[in-house]
Amino acid sequence: xxxxxxxxxxxxxxxxxxxxxxxxxxxxxxxxxxxxxxxxxxxxxxxxxxxxxxxxxxxxxxxxxxxxxxxxxxxxxxxxxxxxxxxxxxxxxxxxxxxxxxxxxxxxxxxxxxxxxxxxxxxxxxxxxxxxxxxxxxxxxxxxxxxxxxxxxxxxxxxxxxxxxxxxxxxxxxxxxxxxxxxxxxxxxxxxxxxxxxxxxxxxxxxxxxxxxxxxxxxxxxxxxxxxxxxxxxxxxxxxxxxxxxxxxxxxxxxxxxxxxxxxxxxxxxxxxxxxxxxxxxxxxxxxxxxxxxxxxxxxxxxxxxxxxxxxxxxxxxxxxxxxxxxxxxxxxxxxxxxxxxxxxxxxxxxxxxxxxxxxxxxxxxxxxxxxxxxxxxxxxxxxxxxxxxxxxxxxxxxxxxxxxxxxxxxxxxxxxxxxxx
Amino acid sequence: xxxxxxxxxxxxxxxxxxxxxxxxxxxxxxxxxxxxxxxxxxxxxxxxxxxxxxxxxxxxxxxxxxxxxxxxxxxxxxxxxxxxxxxxxxxxxxxxxxxxxxxxxxxxxxxxxxxxxxxxxxxxxxxxxxxxxxxxxxxxxxxxxxxxxxxxxxxxxxxxxxxxxxxxxxxxxxxxxxxxxxxxxxxxxxxxxxxxxxxxxxxxxxxxxxxxxxxxxxxxxxxxxxxxxxxxxxxxxxxxxxxxxxxxxxxxxxxxxxxxxxxxxxxxxxxxxxxxxxxxxxxxx
Numbered sequence: 001x002x003x004x005x006x007x008x009x010x011x012x013x014x015x016x017x018x019x020x021x022x023x024x025x026x027x028x029x030x031x032x033x034x035x036x037x038x039x040x041x042x043x044x045x046x047x048x049x050x051x052x053x054x055x056x057x058x059x060x061x062x063x064x065x066x067x068x069x070x071x072x073x074x075x076x077x078x079x080x081x082x083x084x085x086x087x088x089x090x091x092x093x094x095x096x097x098x099x100x101x102x103x104x105x106x107x108x109x110x111x112x113x114x115x116x117x118x119x120x121x122x123x124x125x126x127x128x129x130x131x132x133x134x135x136x137x138x139x140x141x142x143x144x145x146x147x148x149x150x151x152x153x154x155x156x157x158x159x160x161x162x163x164x165x166x167x168x169x170x171x172x173x174x175x176x177x178x179x180x181x182x183x184x185x186x187x188x189x190x191x192x193x194x195x196x197x198x199x200x201x202x203x204x205x206x207x208x209x210x211x212x213x214x215x216x217x218x219x220x221x222x223x224x225x226x227x228x229x230x231x232x233x234x235x236x237x238x239x240x241x242x243x244x245x246x247x248x249x250x251x252x253x254x255x256x257x258x259x260x261x262x263x264x265x266x267x268x269x270x271x272x273x274x275x276x277x278x279x280x281x282x283x284x285x286x287x288x289x290x291x292x293x294x295x296x297x298x299x300x301x302x303x304x305x306x307x308x309x310x311x312x313x314x315x316x317x318x319x320x321x322x323x324x325x326x327x328x329x330x331x332x333x334x335x336x337x338x339x340x341x342x343x344x345x346x347x348x349x350x351x352x353x354x355x356x357x358x359x360x361x362x363x364x365x366x367x368x369x370x371x372x373x374x375x376x377x378x379x380x381x382x383x384x385x386x387x388x389x390x391x392x393x394x395x396x397x398x399x400x401x402x403x404x405x406x407x408x409x410x411x412x413x414x415x416x417x418x419x420x421x422x
Numbered sequence: 423x424x425x426x427x428x429x430x431x432x433x434x435x436x437x438x439x440x441x442x443x444x445x446x447x448x449x450x451x452x453x454x455x456x457x458x459x460x461x462x463x464x465x466x467x468x469x470x471x472x473x474x475x476x477x478x479x480x481x482x483x484x485x486x487x488x489x490x491x492x493x494x495x496x497x498x499x500x501x502x503x504x505x506x507x508x509x510x511x512x513x514x515x516x517x518x519x520x521x522x523x524x525x526x527x528x529x530x531x532x533x534x535x536x537x538x539x540x541x542x543x544x545x546x547x548x549x550x551x552x553x554x555x556x557x558x559x560x561x562x563x564x565x566x567x568x569x570x571x572x573x574x575x576x577x578x579x580x581x582x583x584x585x586x587x588x589x590x591x592x593x594x595x596x597x598x599x600x601x602x603x604x605x606x607x608x609x610x611x612x613x614x615x616x617x618x619x620x621x622x623x624x625x626x627x628x629x630x631x632x633x634x635x636x637x638x639x640x641x642x643x644x645x646x647x648x649x650x651x652x653x654x655x656x657x658x659x660x661x662x663x664x665x666x667x668x669x670x671x672x673x674x675x676x677x678x679x680x681x682x683x684x685x686x687x688x689x690x691x692x693x694x695x696x697x698x699x700x701x702x703x704x705x706x707x
Contacts (some may be wrong), residue, residue, distance in 0.1 A: 006437075014705060034683045087547035090443055090701045102547070110545045113467060115474040120467075127463035128546055156474075 002099065003179055004211040005062040009094035012054045012080050054080040054236045057094075064099070064179075067212040069222040069243050071250050077235040078215045079184065082106060085213060086182045100179025101128055104299070107184070109169030114158035118149055118168055121157050125172045128340045138382030139175050146197070147171035157397055166418045174201045180211045219395045224403075247395060259283075259291040261388045268382070274309035274348070275373050275381035280318075282369075282390050292391040296359050303353045303371060312345045315379060319370035319385070328367070328409045333357065363411035364394035443701045449693055453549045460548055464539075464556035469563045471562070483567035487523050497635035499603045507638055507669050513575045517666045518659045520572060521597045524565045525655060526626050528598060531557040533606025533622050536613050536703065543703055548702045551693065554609045558602045565594065572666065586665040593661055596685055600654045603688025610699040614705050634659050640671050646675055654688070657681025677696040 055077035062068050072078050083089045085096065086104030110245060111128040112121050122143060136143075138255040144150055147168040149160070157165055182200075202225055206212050216222050222243055231239040231244035239249055239297055260281035268276055283300040284290045293299045317332030333353040334340040369388040374380040394400055398413045473479045491512060498504045499511035506514040532554040536543065539553050576583070612618035634642075635657040642650045650656055657677035664670040671677070 087440065088544060089705060091440065092442055095439060095441045097439045099437050103548060106545045111542050113471055115471050116467065118602075121471065124463050124467050127460050128542060128548070130548075133459055 001063050002064045003097075004064040004066075004099045005060075005213070006097040007061070007085075008096065009092070010058040010081075010084060010091050010096055011056040011093040012084055012089060013051050013092040014054055015051055053092075053235050055084070055232070057095075058232075058237050060230060060237065060240060062211055062213065065206070065209045066228065067206045067214060067226045069220070069226035069246065070213060070215045070232065071222060071229055071246060072232035073250075075234075076232040078232055079106075080235075081232065082182055082184050082213070082215055086202075098180055101130060102180045102182060103128075103173075103176040103178030104182040105173045105176075105184060106158055108166060108173055108184070112157060112165070112169060115156055117156055118153040118160070119403075122153075122168065122172055125169065129173065129176055130178065131176065135177075143171045143175050146174065146201075170198060174198065178210070180213070181205060182213045186214045218422050219250070223247055223395055258390075259289045259388070259390060272373075272382040274307055274311065275314075276306040276308060277371065277373070277382055277384075278304040278306060279352070280304070280369065280371060280388055282388070292389075292393055293362075295362055295364065295392050295394045295397040298359045300354060300356050301369070304350070305353075305373065306347050306350050307346055310345055310347045311381070312373065313375040314343075314346050314373065314381075315350075315376065316373045317371070318355075319372065320367045321370065321385075322365060322409050325368075326409065332372075343402050360398070360413035361410060362392045363406055363408055364392055364397070365371050365409075366391050367409075442621060449697055450549065454551055454555075457548050457552055461552050461556045461559070463553065465559040468557060468560035472564075480564075480567055482692065483564040484571055487516065487519045487568045488571060490519055490523070494519070494636040502637075504637040504641055507640065509667055509669055510579050510665075512580065513579050513667070514638075514663070515636060516572060516575060517663050518633075520565065520568060521658050521662045522630065522635050522655070523568065523596065524561050525597050525601050525645070525658075526630070527561040528558040528601035529605050529608070529626060530622055531560065532602060533608035533612060533618060535605070536548060536609045537616075537619075550703060551606075551696060554602060554605050554696070558598050558605060559602075562594065562598075576666070579615045581667055584665075584668050586668065589661065589665050593658055594667065596682065597655075597658050600658070600681075600685040601687050603685060603690075603692040606692030606696040607688075613699065613703050629653075629655065638671065639673070639677070648676075651677045651680045652684060654681040654684040 005227075035038070058077075058081060065205060070078050070081060080089070082104070083106070084091055085098075086102060086106060088106070109125065111125055113124065116124065122140070123133070123136055127133070142165055144153055147164075147170070149164050149168050152160065152164065159169070160168070202212070202214075206225070210227075214222065214226055226243045228240065229243040230237050231241075231246050231250055239246055241249070262279045263277045265276075280301070280303045281289050282291070282293065283302060284293055285297050285299065290299075301318055303318070305316065307314075315332040315334045317330065317335075319330050320328040322328060333355070365391055368386050369390070370385040371383065371387050372380070373382045392410065397411050399406060399411075426603040453490070473482060476482060478485065494515045495511050498515070499506075535553045536550075542548075543550065543553070607624065608618050630636075632650075632653055639647075639650060639656055639660055651673065657674075658681055660671050660674050661678050661681075664674055
């Protein structure tokens with residue numbers, strides 16, 4: 001098959017202080033002039049520590065018609081790689097070859113002007129994304145129908161709801177017909193019905209033999225849309241594998257100690273004595289400390305602490321909240337009557353209270369853990385509401401064959417029966 | 423993928439190879455030509471947006487030059503009483519304001535264009551020259567509107583049209599070339615140094631006074647004439663007066679030749695400087 005994208009040792013270097021997309025980080029003439037006269041600053045500007053590689057030594061080929069996923073944690077270099085591929089920034093080293101027109105969707109609605117009507121923006125945005133006027137005119141009705149904003153097409157988009165705005169923006173983008181399409185996270189727009197439509201459209205694009213490079217944090221979208229993915233970590237490409245494998249790796253890679261909170265002695269209030277928290281961590285079923293767990297796998301919460309003196313009636317527990325702050329559950333290590341009776345007094349020493357959260361419990365999303373150590377009705381030693389945040393990835397969870405988001409904090413796998421009664 | 427639903431790929435296109443830029447890069451005017459539709463779309467957008475949600479709409483394109491004309495008439499005509507070579511003061515100054523306002527607007531919008539289109543530049547690839555180019559062009563519509571007042575004034579002052587009026591499109595192009603040349607320098611510098619945003623109004627103000635807008639270039643002392651002509655707007659403005667009013671200064675042809683030369687140098691140097699800076703735009707902006 002033909003190679004559509006060829007990337008070889010690609011690298012992009014940024015100067016620290018020149019943020020890749022930072023606002024307010026610009027120079028003023030005054031700085032440059034004063035730097036020119038300050039030997040120290042001049043040398044500092046040349047020091048290699050001030051240069052960072054956002055991506056380095058990236059090499060891969062993509063065959064024509066292939067949909068390649070690009071996954072990695074925040075700051076892994078995904079966005080930089082997409083910007084390089086879509087030619088928004090130029091590489092510092094290496095080379096890449098692209099066969100055919102590249103359409104990039106780094107965000108939807110690029111160049112939309114609030115004062116212009118939907119119709120005007122549609123033409124403008126189409127032109128910006130590289131469509132010809134005749135092409136836009138030809139597809140105009142189809143795009144408008146896809147966006148479901150027919151009635152408001154001659155209204156300035158500043159009066160649109162955010163949903164309408166995004167639908168129109170995505171509709172234009174979805175009707176692009178470049179040979180190579182570079183997509184970043186844009187599927188996460190609109191309501192469930194619209195999302196389903198977008199994913200369908202993406203599938204069409206791939207089936208029409210066009211090459212798609214797809215970046216997402218949404219692992220289920222990656223699994224559904226791509227056959228193969230590459231995993232980026234700290235600017236390096238560490239894996240290229242079938243998507244199921246790559247997603248597994250991504251979700252299980254113990255990265256950068258996220259998924260753990262360690263207390264320094266200075267963080268602990270004096271009133272907590274003799275209780276002294278050391279760390280709380282989320283451990284997946286492979287023993288890695290993780291920030292993202294899978295909904296379909298059990299995971300362990302570990303709370304490690306020191307007692308400098310014995311405490312009677314101590315209970316150590318966790319609160320779980322959704323990202324919006326709605327409580328999901330509260331649980332203590334002596335909830336069980338048997339545990340309560342056998343742990344009436346805890347002697348001085350180091351302890352770990354550990355519990356296993358069963359699989360098929362939490363829905364997709366971000367959650368917050370709080371901790372509490374107290375003796376019921378006697379004394380609260382230590383409590384913290386937002387101690388640790390983590391994500392739940394829904395890949396494989398019940399009902400994932402429908403792309404709609406499920407409301408609710410829990411996503412249990414219930415035993416349904418379907419019985420024909422008449 | 424099974425063999426059955428495999429569609430034969432389109433005939434392979436030529437590979438586009440991208441490598442790190444080195445040294446001075448070519449202007450790549452071919453790419454600019456491919457994106458000509460985008461230039462017209464961005465120009466069209468700027469024109470559409472300019473007077474949206476203004477009370478008086480496009481009549482600003484008339485009010486602005488007329489008010490400017492009255493101010494200049496008051497200062498240079500009524501107070502300083504400078505010689506206009508027999509032409510009525512108001513039309514003498516309004517004629518000069520036509521190319522001047524076009525220039526000032528084109529300069530301002532192209533100088534600021536890279537920042538006002540930041541959202542595009544960091545998200546989509548296109549030749550960056552499209553940005554200052556389209557912002558320069560959008561001023562032409564205002565120019566056309568203010569030309570209507572000019573026609574009214576010519577009827578009022580009973581000034582006959584001459585064949586020279588046919589040179590006006592060329593003079594408009596020359597004005598835009600000069601504005602684009604300077605504008606590209608400023609646009610590229612503005613990405614690096616936001617100081618440009620503050621320099622622009624001062625620069626425009628100063629430039630107005632060293633250009634023969636409120637007065638005639640004939641009022642400049644003989645020994646300074648050549649130096650004065652190196653302001654490329656001198657030739658444009660005097661040529662405009664000649665085209666509209668039929669009055670030519672003694673040194674007009676020299677002024678125009680210098681204006682074209684300086685304009686060309688500004689344009690080419692501006693383009694190269696802009697292309698040179700282009701590689702860092704998305705990083706810096």
